Amino acid sequence: MADSQLLTDVRALVGREYGRVYAWDEVNAPMIRQWCEIMGVDNPLYTDAAFAANSAQDGLVAPPAMLQVWCMEGFHLNNYAPGSTTENPYEVLKLIESYGYPSVVAVNSELTFNRNLRPGEKLYYTTRLDSVGDEKTTGLGTGFFVTLVMNYFVEHKSGDEAVGELLFRVFKFRPTQNHSAEAAPAKVESAPAVKRPKPGMSDDTRFFWEGCDAGKLLIQRCTQCQTLRHPPAPVCIECHSFDWDSVQASGRASLYSFVIMHYPEVAPFDHPNPIGLIELEEGVRLVAGLVGVKREELNIGQPLQLEFQTFDGELTLPMFRPVIA
Template identity: 40%
Template sequence: MSDFLTRLKAFEGKTLVPATWGPDAVNTPMIRHWVETMGDTNPIYLDEAAAKATGRPGVVAPAMMLQVWTMKTFAEKMAANAAAESGAGTGEPSVAEQLQAVLDEAGFTSVVATDSDQEIVRELRPGDVVSTTEVVESISDEKKTGLGTGHFVTTLRTYRDADDEVVGTQRWRLLRFKPTEAAASTEAAAPAPERALRPRPALNQDNLFWFEAAKEHRLVIQRCTSCGTLRHPTGPMCGQCQSLDWDTVDASGRGVVYSFVVNHHPKIDAFDYPLVVAVIELEEGTRLIANMTHVQPDEVTIGMPVELDWIDADPELTLPAFRPAAGESI
């Protein structure tokens, strides 16, 4: 084993994030925001009677919200960013900073998230408080990928309740890599650096079909073949009847702006700013998050009729976007 790999392996088992409690207890308003935005109509999240009819003691939080309850607040994130920019800190680098420094020194400066696996031990209910810890589970030997050579860093986040009982885990994997030599030499020969690629989606067996359809300029919606319920985001099980059988239908491409934000910063080279990111409610009833095109930020309004557009970001990535519907006055 090389000295460098030995240094990397020494981080296995170390704690990246000590036990950190979420800023708020599990609560109904946040659950409501989540399910309305996601278009998840399963009544067990908001209706006590419906939840009890399934044998539960009451309403529960969606399983996919597990990470939400421990996320930092906006003020905490801004304070952390300000401290990092000013160089303020405790003086002793954290384990995460030490690991990053070792990888950076060896040239593994690029990063992409490859996958995230969650295991739910029990459903959370309003009033639960949740903490998380994150430990480095493993660091791979050097691997050659399409992006370049690098190391996969796998961490395990463990979520616990007030009784210190595990309620769920999340295995998170990143690839820290050096860009391929061909890409690096091309960039060096170019008169100006090429624009960065859009962030890559984390592809898995539950969503690959959706992105493959997008490459063909087809916006598809997953449909339960047992009860006919449409759902998005994609997933392995129907929230209505719990069936694992599904197919897809092609969306009409028409919808309305359900909600939107205008991003100004932090700026990422792959995007143009100001950047309009909207929740689009399709006429089929499902919602998805997409960019707005052919419209100025101050012209976007809630309820605006929109139609499908496409962003061919690069040969490997095509994403749906939406523009004002033909004839819409802006």
């Protein structure tokens, strides 16, 4: 049962509003174009001014899914735009952790859009601790579901306008441990080793994972127009044909982009955990782990080489290692 003082302290925080976090820049066409390029979005409403001017939108708009992007801190941790609050909206997680609930896992995130954003608009968001649920026991362990809501606004001289909302929910928990009921305290059984989660497999993706098991990186190819595509899909994005085969990638690649996962620390992954957006020599991109490199050694565009690693004796994944000149 949860500590009564913990419940008192947590409930005192529910409903608290945290200050503004400002965007570094106005909504702008270059960022929209780069985001669309990276995400593979090809909608002229976002990038073609002439097309957008003659549409129902009457001009360029930003992709709705970019809402969170505008107010992000940037490349360096906690490097928020001038004027942003220094309050920590995640203080409730630290509070719960101090009572012996050390682990966290993201549960879900929901974006709500009131309207499209347009170039030239300047955003900020505020954060509200929406709720902390009662103590729950799940397969992961015992803890609390914590929900935060970020409300996004566009600044106007006549009064700021709410344009969207991000709901973010996590589970802050104490991991389940297996204890022998009859054993003395000195003989507490250790928890089983956590295995890497297996990817979802369907008829569309089975060839890819079977290829990994065989030490081959297979890329789907349309047999009608020869277009390569990844992730695998049932229909060609160019000619809409359902006919396809696969080709084996050479394994030569370059680093198109990357992130370093610091928090939360999720077993069994190493931390910090570098994850790359890999551009294969053949022209398609995929997300994969980076090995044999430190954060300060990563550079956009650096050459990489494929290698396969097997985890838990059953899961083979494509990983990429920097090529040493």
